[in-house]
Amino acid sequence: MIRDDDHTATDLSHLRGGETARNHDARTIAAxxxxxxxxxxxxxxxxxxxxxxxxxxxxxxxPFGQSQFAITRGNAFEAQVKADGCxxxxxxxxxxxxxxxxxxxxxxxxxxxxxxREVRHTRTRHLMARALESGEGTMxxxxxxxxxxxxxxxxxxxxxxxxxxxxxxxVVEVKSFAVVDGQAEPxxxxxxxxxxxVYVLALRELVAGLGHDPERVSHEVFLVCPENFSNRPxxxxxxxxxxxxxxxxxxxxxxxxxxxxxxxxDGLTFALDEGLPDAVRAVEARYAxxxxxxxxxALFCRDEARACGATGxxxxxxxxxxxxxDSVVTALDLARGVREPSEDMAETAEQxxxxxxxxxxxxxxxxxxxxxxRDTASPLVGVPAHGADVLERTx
Numbered sequence: 001m002i003r004d005d006d007h008t009a010t011d012l013s014h015l016r017g018g019e020t021a022r023n024h025d026a027r028t029i030a031a032x033x034x035x036x037x038x039x040x041x042x043x044x045x046x047x048x049x050x051x052x053x054x055x056x057x058x059x060x061x062x063p064f065g066q067s068q069f070a071i072t073r074g075n076a077f078e079a080q081v082k083a084d085g086c087x088x089x090x091x092x093x094x095x096x097x098x099x100x101x102x103x104x105x106x107x108x109x110x111x112x113x114x115x116x117r118e119v120r121h122t123r124t125r126h127l128m129a130r131a132l133e134s135g136e137g138t139m140x141x142x143x144x145x146x147x148x149x150x151x152x153x154x155x156x157x158x159x160x161x162x163x164x165x166x167x168x169x170x171v172v173e174v175k176s177f178a179v180v181d182g183q184a185e186p187x188x189x190x191x192x193x194x195x196x197x198v199y200v201l202a203l204r205e206l207v208a209g210l211g212h213d214p215e216r217v218s219h220e221v222f223l224v225c226p227e228n229f230s231n232r233p234x235x236x237x238x239x240x241x242x243x244x245x246x247x248x249x250x251x252x253x254x255x256x257x258x259x260x261x262x263x264x265x266d267g268l269t270f271a272l273d274e275g276l277p278d279a280v281r282a283v284e285a286r287y288a289x290x291x292x293x294x295x296x297x298a299l300f301c302r303d304e305a306r307a308c309g310a311t312g313x314x315x316x317x318x319x320x321x322x323x324x325x326d327s328v329v330t331a332l333d334l335a336r337g338v339r340e341p342s343e344d345m346a347e348t349a350e351q352x353x354x355x356x357x358x359x360x361x362x363x364x365x366x367x368x369x370x371x372x373x374r375d376t377a378s379p380l381v382g383v384p385a386h387g388a389d390v391l392e393r394t395x
Contacts, residue, residue: 012047012152015264017271021048024154029147030194031294033250038286041295043260046152049270051296054280057272060300074176078159081174081224081233086139086160089224092235093139093162093172096222110142117155120144125206131163132212138163145202149251158199162222169207171199171221172235179225179234189223189238196221197243201251219244287312322348 013021024032024045032045044051055061081089085106107127109120124143131138140161147154160172173196177188200221204214219241227234270279280300287301287310295301305313309328325331325348333339334349335356341349 015047017269022050026195026198034294040283040285077176078174108141147202168218174224194243197240
C-alpha cells in the first residue's frame with residue numbers, strides 16, 4: 001500500500017524535473033518566512049528546487065548569499081574558536097553562562113555518520129536525552145536538528161549547543177562579522193538573530209519530542225564574533241523572542257507540501273530546459289522589493305512584475321493598502337473613476353478617489369516653480385513659465 005506522503009514525495013520529485021534536491025538550512029528558512037504568501041517560492045522550496053540554478057538558466061542570475069571571502073574568513077574564525085576541544089569558546093561561555101570546569105563535557109557530532117543525516121540526528125537525540133535526564137553540563141559541536149517545512153523535513157546544523165547546569169540549553173552561533181566598541185552592524189545582527197531563532201525552534205521541538213518542557217531551551221542565544229579589529233572572540237547574549245515568534249507564526253501559515261502538489265498543473269516541472277520559463281510563470285508570484293535580499297528568484301520576478309504593472313513593485317505596504325488591487329493601471333483607473341469597482345473593491349476605490357482629489361487640490365494650490373531669468377532675445381518671451389518649459393522640452 002502506498003501512503004499519501006509517498007505520493008507527495010513523488011509529485012515533488014517530479015516538480016524538480018530530475019534535478020538534485022536542495023536541502024533547507026537556517027538561512028533559507030529564515031528567508032522563507034519573509035514572504036509566506038508567494039506561491040512560486042512556496043512550491044519551489046517545498047519541492048527543494050535549486051532556485052539559484054533556475055534563475056541563472058532564465059538569465060536572471062545574481063550574486064546571492066555570502067562571498068567566498070566571507071565564507072573562508074568565517075570558517076577560519078570558527079576553527080580558531082573551536083580549536084583544542086573548543087577551549088577558547090569554553091572560556092567565553094564560563095563567563096557568559098557561569099559554567100565551571102567540571103561542568104563541561106564536549107561531544108563533536110560532525111564526524112558521526114558523515115554519510116547519513118539520520119545517523120547524526122539520532123546521535124544528537126541520544127546525547128540530548130542523556131543531558132536532559134542527568135542534568136550534566138554538555139557541549140555539542142555541530143549537532144543535527146530537524147524541522148518540518150511545509151510538510152517536508154529539513155535538517156539544520158547550528159554551530160554549537162551549550163548546556164548549562166541550571167537546566168537550560170543555549171544555542172551558540174559563531175559569526176565572522178566584527179563587534180567594534182561593543183556594537184555590530186544592525187543588519188548582520190538581525191540576520192544572525194533570525195537564523196538563531198530557527199535553531200531555537202528546532203531544538204525546542206526536539207526537546208518536546210523527548211518528553212521534556214521545550215522552555216528548557218533558552219530564548220537567549222550567544223553570538224560569538226571577532227572583537228574590534230582583531231581575531232579575539234567575544235560572546236554577546238541576544239534575546240531572540242521577537243524573531244522566534246515571527247518564525248513560528250509564519251511557518252504555521254505555509255501551505256503544506258501535499259496541498260501545493262495537488263494544485264500544480266499536470267506535467268509541470270522545473271527542469272532546466274526550454275520549457276522552464278513557462279513552468280515558472282505558471283505559478284503565481286508575490287513580488288515585493290524586500291525579495292531582493294532574500295530570494296534567488298527576485299530579479300526574474302521583479303522583471304515580470306514590472307512588465308505587467310503589478311502593485312507589488314511599489315513595495316509591500318502599498319500593495320497591502322490597495323487590498324485586492326494587483327495592477328497599477330487598475331488602481332489609477334479606480335482613482336480617476338473611469339472603472340466601475342467590484343463589490344470587494346468598493347472601499348479601496350473610494351479611498352483612491354479621495355486620495356486623487358486631495359492630490360489635485362494640493363497641486364492646484366501649490367505655487368509655480370521658480371524659473372531662472374531668460375534672455376530677452378529669446379523667442380519664448382511672454383510665454384508662461386511652465387509653458388516655456390514644455391516648449392523647450394519638445395523643441
